[in-house]
Amino acid sequence: MESELKEFASKDQILEPIADPQDNGSGKDELPLLKSDSNSDSPTFSTEDILELEKKYAAYVRKDVYGTMGRGELPITEKFLLGFALITLVPFRLFFGIVILVLYYLICRFCTLFSVPNRDDDQEDYAHMVGWRRAVIVKCGRFLARVMLFNLGFYWISESYSNLPEVEKLESENECTVQFEESERPGAIISNHISYLDILYHTYAFFPSFVAKRSVAQLPLVGLISKCLGCVYVQRESKSSEHKGVSGVVTKRVLEAHQNRDAPMMMIFPEGTTTNGDFLLPFKTGAFLAKAPVLPVILRYPYQRFSPAWDSISGARHVILLLCQFVNYIEVIWLPIYYPSEQEKEDPKLYANNVRKLMASEILTVNVRCKPVFDLILACSSSKKGAYHRIASWVIWYSQILGWPRSESIMLH
Incomplete structure (x- = not known):
């Protein structure tokens, strides 16, 4: 520890x-x-x-x-549920997870037969392929990513589209433009980073290219899949000159995705690491150097028992506890495409900071929208007599069934 x-x-x-x-x-x-x-x-x-x-x-x-x-102390009921899931649920999910992974690897292997990978800028990928082989890789990848999420307990995915009431204020302060348009395609998807599960959702929704460690390309099964996704590989322990080279590759890919609708979009987590989902770390500027519009997407994982966030918990422990949870929840908020102003195009730090503020304001809006409901329940639960207390008890029980965040539902007791 x-x-x-x-x-x-x-x-x-x-x-x-x-x-x-x-x-x-x-x-x-x-x-x-x-x-x-x-x-x-x-x-x-x-x-x-x-x-x-x-x-x-x-x-x-x-x-x-x-x-x-x-590693906290668990109540007896939680220990019982955990033991029961370890015997029944975990083997089932592990087996089908491996089947899904191997199946998609075989699809990728078949579609890349007799195909030479693109080896530009010290990278290697199959994202340049066109025709039926590329269509099979993309469609099967998106479908199997959703099947994998279902296998992990994400039976429903809640997706919403925000019109951002705070946009007018941000426009006046930063001279930016945020809008939904079909004329221009975003070059990159910008998302907060909570868990490795984020990758599965974005693969299902967009099938984009990711930035990954160079060692990922050497992994069995996953290595070929990452090349079919068109991942940009980076050596984190490398010299600064090498990082500049990777930054140039990312910028090139973002511009290509912006200008060519057949090119895969770049999926970038500008925070650079995972958090518990309650905070936004400072954004790195790599995704904003291309001066292209971006699509901000916010992910949330409501929970009651185990949080899917991969923050301060080891990878093996996280996977086991995730597999033990019968139902998991994911909420996705799609924000309008963000078109940078001329000032933001010349200053990537300003561009990154403004997108970060926009996403933070939307997360805050969602949290504030839920708070009056919990305030009402809290007021009802303070009364120990009559219908108010019965209503409060019912809503508390129902919130646990729905898997509302424990950080909020804990206020009710």
Whole structure:
């Protein structure tokens, strides 16, 4: 556990709240962003209290039943459910997950037979293919990605499209334009990053190209699939000159996707790492150097028992606990295509920051929209007599069935 805590030390970030436009200075309904703090000292974890650690690194703290790093003390009922799922549900899901993965690998292998991969800019992929082979890879990939999500318990996907009531204010402040148009195609999809499950959803929805570690290309089964997706590979331990080369490849791909409708769009997580979903880390500028419009997409994973967020929990533990949960939920908010202003085109940092603020304001709007309902339930539950208490108890029970976020439903007790 100490080694996992030390990983937090490399994420030198502090909280910076964003005020709710509808809030009159109360500061209660604020969505925190995170910004870099180059002056912060590395803490010593041998004597630091765990609560102080969680407060400082709030973007990586788990709030579900399983507690810090998924190692919290579980109630007896939870232990029973976990043991039952390990015996019945996990083997079933593991088997079908492997079948789906192998099946898609065989499809990709068949479609790439006698085809030479594109080896441009020290990259290797099959995204340049056209015709029936490319159509089979894309259609089967999208379908099987949805089947895999279903196998993992995501039986329903809630998708909504936001008209962003705050856009007019942002336009006046930043001189940006946000709109739905068919005339121009976005070059990149910008999304918050919560879990590896994000990749499955975006593959199902868009079948885009991702930025991945170079070692992914060497993995069995997954390596060929990533090449068919057209992933851009990066060596994280490489020199800065190599990073500049990869940045150039990403910029080139974004421009190509913007200008050519047959080219796959780039899927970029500008935060660069996963969080618990309650915060947005500072955006890196790689996706915005091409000066092309982008499509912001927000993902949320409501939960009651286990949070699908991959924040401070180990990969193996996360996969096992995810497989043990019978139902998982995902909510997707599609924002309008963001067209940068001339000022933003010349300043990628400004462009990235404005898109980040736009996404944060939408997340805040969703949270504020839900809060009055919980305030009403809280008021009802404070009365221990009559119909109000019965209504509150019923809604609490129903919220648990629906899988409303535990961070919100915990307010009801």
